[in-house]
Amino acid sequence: KQEVTQIPAALSVPEGENLVLNCSFTDSAIYNLQWFRQDPGKGLTSLLLIQSSQREQTSGRLNASLDKSSGRSTLYIAASQPGDSATYLCAVSGGSYIPTFGRGTSLIVHP
């Protein structure tokens, strides 16, 4: 059964720092990996989707990489801002119809 782990569980950084969030998964037979942002009590907003054949995706200050063979993905946030404060979730989709989510990384960017 696929297991997805996100490290760290929580992160607090000063504004302006570049930071990396990690996501690891146990079964490399995946279709894609998706990063989401969730604000407290709100829905999930898709940030980046990486197909299994891709190595990375970029959107603005965000860059996500995927290394299927090692079962890892990273989300890089450049020049962090207080508005980036949220929980970041990764989800892996594979052969079953049940995507597997990590528990998330709770990020606080303080001014």
Add this chain to the structure above:
Amino acid sequence: EAQVTQNPRYLITVTGKKLTVTCSQNMNHEYMSWYRQDPGLGLRQIYYSMNVEVTDKGDVPEGYKVSRKEKRNFPLILESPSPNQTSLYFCASSHGQGRRGQFFGPGTRLTVL
């Protein structure tokens, strides 16, 4: 605008009173699913549907029912809600097996007293 909608957004009810949370998507997605999110437990899938009249259990289906009579709608039914079903519920949809990623609704905050 492409979106997944859920209603109601907030609901407080009492134990045993049947309720339905509606979910609708306008993207012609085949695949729809329901999740619940609880502190410390993350997102857990309740039920999913691969297409009309095709549904299957997720990780935590006990106490829930679903139906998929139309492609765009996937209601979640709690026949006899209990306090342990107090949670934040999300509906999601995608093409096929999520190869183009999943789209989530805004969530329904349910409290069962």
